Amino acid sequence: xxxxxxxxxxxxxxxxxxxxxxxxxxxxxxxxxxxxxxxxxxxxxxxxxxxxxxxxxxxxxxxxxxxxxxxxxxxxxxxxxxxxxxxxxxxxxxxxxxxxxxxxxxxxxxxxxxxxxxxxxxxxxxxxxxxxxxxxxxxxxxxxxxxxxxxxxxxxxxxxxxxxxxxxxxxxxxxxxxxxxxxxxxxxxxxxxxxxxxxxxxxxxxxxxxxxxxxxxxxxxxxxxxxxxxxxxxxxxxxxxxxxxxxxxxxxxxxxxxxxxxxxxxxxxxxxxxxxxxxxxxxxxxxxxxxxxxxxxxxxxxxxxxxxxxxxxxxxxxxxxxxxxxxxxxxxxxxxxxxxxxxxxxxxxxxxxxxxxxxxxxxxxxxxxxxxxxxxxxxx
Numbered sequence: 001x002x003x004x005x006x007x008x009x010x011x012x013x014x015x016x017x018x019x020x021x022x023x024x025x026x027x028x029x030x031x032x033x034x035x036x037x038x039x040x041x042x043x044x045x046x047x048x049x050x051x052x053x054x055x056x057x058x059x060x061x062x063x064x065x066x067x068x069x070x071x072x073x074x075x076x077x078x079x080x081x082x083x084x085x086x087x088x089x090x091x092x093x094x095x096x097x098x099x100x101x102x103x104x105x106x107x108x109x110x111x112x113x114x115x116x117x118x119x120x121x122x123x124x125x126x127x128x129x130x131x132x133x134x135x136x137x138x139x140x141x142x143x144x145x146x147x148x149x150x151x152x153x154x155x156x157x158x159x160x161x162x163x164x165x166x167x168x169x170x171x172x173x174x175x176x177x178x179x180x181x182x183x184x185x186x187x188x189x190x191x192x193x194x195x196x197x198x199x200x201x202x203x204x205x206x207x208x209x210x211x212x213x214x215x216x217x218x219x220x221x222x223x224x225x226x227x228x229x230x231x232x233x234x235x236x237x238x239x240x241x242x243x244x245x246x247x248x249x250x251x252x253x254x255x256x257x258x259x260x261x262x263x264x265x266x267x268x269x270x271x272x273x274x275x276x277x278x279x280x281x282x283x284x285x286x287x288x289x290x291x292x293x294x295x296x297x298x299x300x301x302x303x304x305x306x307x308x309x310x311x312x313x314x315x316x317x318x319x320x321x322x323x324x325x326x327x328x329x330x331x332x333x334x335x336x337x338x339x340x341x342x343x344x345x346x347x348x349x350x351x352x353x354x355x356x357x358x359x360x361x362x363x364x365x366x367x368x369x370x371x372x373x374x375x376x377x378x379x380x
Contacts, residue, residue: 004038005105019285048070070265089124106127112145124156143176144177148180164181193370195370207272210268226280328348
């Protein structure tokens with residue numbers, strides 16, 4: 001059989017690329033004797049730009065290195081050499097159909113989102129596929145981001161119903177997507193399943209080699225930040241941590257950081273979290289990767305476009321799933337300040353060891369839950 005994986009990939013987001021890789025590995029394990037590939041298609045141009053804010057000559061050189069590493073990752077590990085950007089939905093569907101897949105897996109990431117479409121559009125994206133594509137179609141940890149059925153145009157509701165009903169299985173990553181699809185198919189058939197990156201093994205040789213080649217030593221008392229350039233609280237927070245003897249590491253250029261690591265490949269970044277006492281981040285996959293490395297995260301919600309009407313984001317849902325709520329999350333914008341971050345960080349640094357065994361157990365369970373869902377899809 002010929003099996004295609006329809007997913008996001010190719011930008012400079014570590015989580016995006018590693019979830020594509022994790023999904024690809026899992027499907028190949030499921031179909032060891034079949035042809036499995038990522039469908040070399042983008043519905044939009046991936047964002048591939050260096051960090052400009054607070055950039056230095058060294059950080060720009062590192063960014064160039066990072067871009068080259070991501071291109072190599074796509075070629076060597078995702079198997080993609082000649083991909084296409086097709087923004088027209090009907091042309092994209094024709095391209096996918098002409099590749100003659102027997103099975104297509106759709107996931108992970110926010111593949112079912114609609115906010116990349118022009119506001120005046122009456123269509124849905126090619127990532128929803130179409131009943132006219134004859135392959136067996138399976139959703140696997142896909143998300144609609146923040147799309148709500150009642151707020152869609154009538155034409156979009158009709159298209160979504162038609163496409164969703166042609167899927168053979170519905171594995172979604174969050175309750176928002178489950179609620180959307182419940183308007184289209186029997187809710188009992190919809191399963192909320194874990195993110196595929198829980199299944200990844202970590203090879204530390206990548207980050208060890210990176211640090212050795214660059215003569216970088218990360219002290220045992222180090223705190224990592226992955227912030228937005230507009231996070232004004234970072235100056236005060238990092239100054240306080242420095243007073244307490246911590247080394248400050250940043251994954252993007254920042255004047256307040258002692259060590260800047262913006263030149264990492266996906267595999268290097270996956271392993272770097274083990275070196276930190278704490279990571280403060282706004283990113284969903286940073287949170288997962290930190291937990292997989294045994295490092296506590298403090299995750300803050302800065303992008304409300306991922307927050308549902310019920311006030312829950314994908315990050316807060318993850319923290320609840322891991323049994324770390326509310327200690328490890330800052331959800332409200334008016335609470336996102338230096339005082340809150342420092343208070344929560346102190347709690348985490350003092351008490352995470354008590355929570356770590358439970359977290360490690362949850363990670364194993366979630367990885368197994370993901371694989372069990374995939375196993376069911378093979379016999380459909």
